Amino acid sequence: MIGENIVKSFQVGHEKQIVLDGVSIEINEGEFVSVMGPSGSGKSTLLYALSGMDDVNGGKVSFDGKDLSSLSEKELADIRRTKMGFVFQQPILLKNLNILDNIILPAMRDNRKSAEKITEKARALMKKVGIAGLENRDITQVSGGQLQRAGICRALISNPEIIFGDEPTGALNSKTAQEMMDIISEINSEGTAVILVTHDAKVAARTERIMFMRDGKIVSEMRLEKSSGIDMEDRTKKVMVKMREIGI
Template identity: 65%
Template sequence: MNSIITGRNIVKTFGKGNEQVKALNGVNVEIAKGEFVAVMGPSGSGKSTLLFALSGMDEITGGSVKFGDTELSKLRENALADVRRTKMGFVFQQPTMLKNLNLLDNIILHAAHEGKKDTAKLTQKAKALMKKTGITGLESRDTTEVSGGQLQRAGICRALMNAPEILFADEPTGALNSKSAEEIMGLLVDINKEGTAILLVTHDAKVAARADRVLFTKDGNIVSELPLQKFSGRDMEVRVEKVLAGMAAVGI
């Protein structure tokens, strides 16, 4: 496997003494370049903790996480932040936007703060991404003047400004209605087809069914995985049935 992310014996604990909780218990995982992987599990199973560990957003207690050939745990904070900013993109359930800025400025703000002073080029790229994600014409809108689905699209635009090699998405459709969720997943599938790897945490079988592979977590471990590549993208009913069966097997 030509891996973009490799985790070996990942351990993550919270708390101390008798109150210590092991959120990840020696997890091994690989994400291939350009692969779309979904992670599912019961509440408290470690799925979001795994995403934060693999992205370097959270320091692990033991084991190793590599981005390509670079071991993230050995990087200093500034170097680690550089990898996250330039190689990774992040989409969360609730996009964090500055209320005093319009959508366009929110999208380019992060890239502009990295020392990329050519505002004209940044604006041009942001507008191209807005067109791609279907929110052209909303550039000057405040964050309170758009729908949840439109705000999530803006969050995706922001995540793509630096052309990341992998996109980490934590419940990106969790706060959306079914129509908006379907549209957002269509966008993520298109982004993946263009070569960007995606690691997505979700509780929704229909969302997970769009992935190449589903990992099921329980008690801080990956207990099973479901390959979906052999099923055509048109066979969504079959894909969803397979995911539901996998969820039932681990007690979701």
């Protein structure tokens, strides 16, 4: 995935507010990337631009060699459904469906797959993330952490090439957030690229490359080693030192 000189602006009254100011970024296959910055820096807008959920005013976003701006809404929707996964701070699940049905819903629109195979995969994913046995629960009958796990299963149901996470641990307590990052890290280790927006240095420290944003621009970048076997406290300190250095 490549973003080249991305510009995104909004009209606020008589003034134009620039949210992304010529941002360029490349996410390589299987990479684990985080984006940090203060509120209003443009990090979530960048995520939506890269995933095609939001139009851009300038520049170009390419995925699998295709310019997203050249695609129809149906083509964009198909790419997001089959090649991208999304995990948000608050999982977007339907109240009238149980946990299992919420997970399989995106994949069921692909008529090439049988419902039986999709359901089998969903159950395997639920077991993997620790929510086996909750298939028939309503979304009001599980905890926030369990909902977030269901959201991860839903994001993975179509074997995406990349996962987009917008503050995926933001509404969780520290223990559950750590468990969530363990799951996301495992997903990445299996070959799925991940890009996370976060304000949490502990979350960013789990990734391999951190982009720092301010005022709609990427102002700095740092790289970390693979996190396996590395002291997370030391990694977190390095991220916090970098944040202080660039004033975010």
